[in-house]
Amino acid sequence: PRGDQAPSDPAAWLRRQRDHLRLRDAAAETEAFLARLLARDPSVRASASEALSDPFVSESLQAQLAALEEKVGSAVVCSTCGDETLRESEAARCPSGDHVFCPECFTHSVEVQVKDQTAAAKEMVIHCSYCGTKTPFPDETIARHAPTAFGDYLRGRETALAAKLDQEKTAEYKVKLQQELEKLQSMSDLERRVTVARAHIETNILVTRCPHCGKAFDEWSACFAVTCSRDGNGPDIGCGTRFCGWCLTKCTAEDHHRHVSNCRHNLAGRGELFSDIKLFHESNKRRWRQALQDYFVQLGDPAVVAQLRQNPAYSDYQ
Ligand SMILES: [Zn+2]
Ligand SMILES: [Zn+2]
Ligand SMILES: [Zn+2]
Ligand SMILES: [Zn+2]
Ligand SMILES: [Zn+2]
Known part of the structure; x- marks a missing residue:
């Protein structure tokens, strides 16, 4: 029987076996992924952005999903005016x-x-x-x-x-x-303006958020190719978006690790994917410093900015 014959070209035979195994794994993963995409339970269901970054989803489907995601994404509908964007x-x-x-x-x-x-x-x-x-x-x-x-x-x-x-x-x-x-x-009136500005800084500037859905993160470590976690439920549930843990730019599955290792904000060094909490904090500090300075300019209220600059809570970001 042919199957028992020694392969005439062992290297080619090995390649075929490997391709076969790879295809089989791919089929199993695609099936598992499709099951998640169609799941009734929203906590299990894959998001459009996850589908987008799944390597087994075809390019044309990816393009369609990308268009859909632009429209839907983490979009919500205003309960009052019905704004869908x-x-x-x-x-x-x-x-x-x-x-x-x-x-x-x-x-x-x-x-x-x-x-x-x-x-x-x-x-x-x-x-x-x-x-x-x-x-x-x-x-x-x-x-x-x-x-x-x-x-x-x-x-x-x-x-x-x-x-x-x-x-x-x-x-x-x-x-x-x-x-x-x-x-x-x-x-005083000035203090009120300062209070409003501080509320803005503390909720919008000195917080690291998912670039897509705005979910706040305290930290991440190890691999800086980060995914907005879909663990848990309720308002804390993430959106599944992949992004760079250094510069918070959105990434696709294909360019995720490449982006992180080449990111010019990567403090662990070029080519490194992994880092620790210390560098996470350092990179936040640099990003927040820039954002805070931009906000001071944008605020256009010199009296308020002067007060904020003296606030010891922001001294790390001046
Ligand atoms: Zn309500
Ligand atoms: Zn509205
Ligand atoms: Zn990784
Ligand atoms: Zn998110
Ligand atoms: Zn980056």
Whole structure:
């Protein structure tokens, strides 16, 4: 039988065997990947960007997916105006997680609520217009997604606190309210502007985020060809985008490791893929320093910038 014959060209035979094994593995992986792409369970389902970077997805399908991803990606739809070009990273998501707002609609909603509540002087809390009054938006969300309304919101809270203090009978609670009110009242207009700028810096500049969905990362180490992790669930779930751990540029599966090893921001040295936490922090420092200086210029408020420059929290980034 032919199968028992010694191969006439052992090198070619070996090559054929290897190709055969490679094809078989590829088929198995493609099947597994397709199963994930079509999964009903969203926590298991592969994202468009993962599909894009899968080496077994054909080029034409990749092109189609790329177009789709441009459209969909981590896109979300504004619950109010229906804007479909909105990105998760620029949307304000309500505390229940069910509703998202584009910057315009969110700012408008904050402005209206601040105006109504300032007139009523009873309280100052911003709620999701769809969820009702259960959990208010945290200050951080308001500062980040409605920065132009944040100052009025703080002022409104001050007025509301003063009114509440007037009616409060419990002595202990009265002291607490009094302290909070004094803190707000002692704020000058300049201090308010500084507070708004600081909220922006702390949520948008001194945080390392996925370049696609905006998910924040504390750290990564080992291989700096990083993927926005899809582990876990809830609002923390990542988008699966591949990016460079040094410069945060998006990468495809094909160029991911090549980019990282050649990246001009690679502090571990040219050709290196791996690094440690120390260099991760150092590279953040350099990136944040640049971003902070850009923000100071963009802010165009010399009095605020002078205060921020003196803030010891930012001394590493000057
Ligand atoms: Zn909208
Ligand atoms: Zn909601
Ligand atoms: Zn790697
Ligand atoms: Zn992401
Ligand atoms: Zn890079």
